[in-house]
Amino acid sequence: MAKIDTKSETARRTRPPRTSSTAASRPKRGAASVKSETPYHHGALREALLEAAERVLERDGLAGLTLRAVAREAGVSHAAPTHHFGDLTGLLSELAAVGFRQFNAAMASSCDAATTPLEAALARPKAYVAYAQAHPGMYGIMFRTERLDYSRPSLHEAAEASFAGLANAIGMMRQERISGDALTLNQGAAIARAWSMVHGFTTLLLDGRLEDILGRLPEGTTAERLLEAMLTVPMAGKPPGP
Amino acid sequence: MAKIDTKSETARRTRPPRTSSTAASRPKRGAASVKSETPYHHGALREALLEAAERVLERDGLAGLTLRAVAREAGVSHAAPTHHFGDLTGLLSELAAVGFRQFNAAMASSCDAATTPLEAALARPKAYVAYAQAHPGMYGIMFRTERLDYSRPSLHEAAEASFAGLANAIGMMRQERISGDALTLNQGAAIARAWSMVHGFTTLLLDGRLEDILGRLPEGTTAERLLEAMLTVPMAGKPPGP
DNA sequence: AATTGATCTTTACGATGTAAAGATGGGAGG
């Protein structure tokens, strides 16, 4: 009469046969014991859980991303993630680290593809926004600090690399070297301005708060075009007539 | 044997005697029936709940802001909020509306106090950031779209007023009239740039992500000073030497 | 004065995070 809790839980757990996309997992056991379709020891649960988490996040959004949902998606018991991540914060932090690495890779590759100086200057912000639009859930996690543990090395490093890349780009654009650790006020302001602008734009865009503006712009103006205009046009004064 | 749920709940509910800060509540009953310290009908539960929610938010942060916690804080049963807000989304939305009204008032009053043109141009962004720093929880709710219902009139109006004030200020700064509903690309870009910059800066600041930059700036540089520099200094090129 | 409808409480249920104890089996040491 105390099993009320597990009733629905057990009933739902159909346990799909762990269609792991990374077929390289479980090198030891494998075809030796065919009797048990889902061996007790997964072999690569950590990675499988992170992939499952990403899938759940894309499918059900941030609200659906729970420890138990991720465990279900991976086909393991609801308490299995605990051993690998300790906590919901732990899982989210590691997932955010994955996101930052994807993010950094996307930024780096898009920068390499630039040819003209103007293109080079716009490539990074565009890639920033493009990543967020392609992976809104990921972006949401990465910048939702309340449930993140930055003392975790993987997250700290990935996020740090992201910031370093940004600061570097700004420095190059200003044709200065960002020397070591010290910054002048104007250097700091340039970095903070660029970051704030792109990050703020992205946040507002994902929250749908720019639709109001976009709707009033000339027909068919995209968010990317608006971003370009934001970054290109001088800060104040009358715009040049058409 | 099915009362396991209510056990701890009831045990905790000490029911403080509703020390309502707004003494104007319950005009009808009052001193007539002294026997019941907490009358069955509160009289102004809606407002009391919103105030309680704000208190809980400031004390326990976003994570602690639950329907039940708010009900506890207000000294009513955990299901009482349902009748007034329907939903957690409802409560959060109404609370966000309160926040937007506070926010708008702060912005307006700070704009009136400006004397020089430069001061006037900086007053609004400074007030923006200042409000967020003074009420981080509120700000978090106001711009956390996922659990907000913008179809609610109070929230929609309050947020709309906030946006209108911003757009107006940008238009005045550009010495243009924002005519009706249409916007040129440059006008839209100016609005989006200003909003993105201030909102992004605020978000990054509240998330502690600017501490890295602030720490590398000249000794004792505050966030407000950095914001000023962001808004004052030209966007690119070498800074003027000291 | 009886009724009614709004307001608040009780009770109940499914879901979640987390802790703790039990099961499993790969690998180390005899």
Next chain:
DNA sequence: CCTCCCATCTTTACATCGTAAAGATCAATT
């Protein structure tokens, strides 16, 4: 080869949360 250990995963349990539904209470209307 056998046994034992321990990392890994499962079971079980519990406090809390959001929400729904039914019951209690009371002010106001008829």
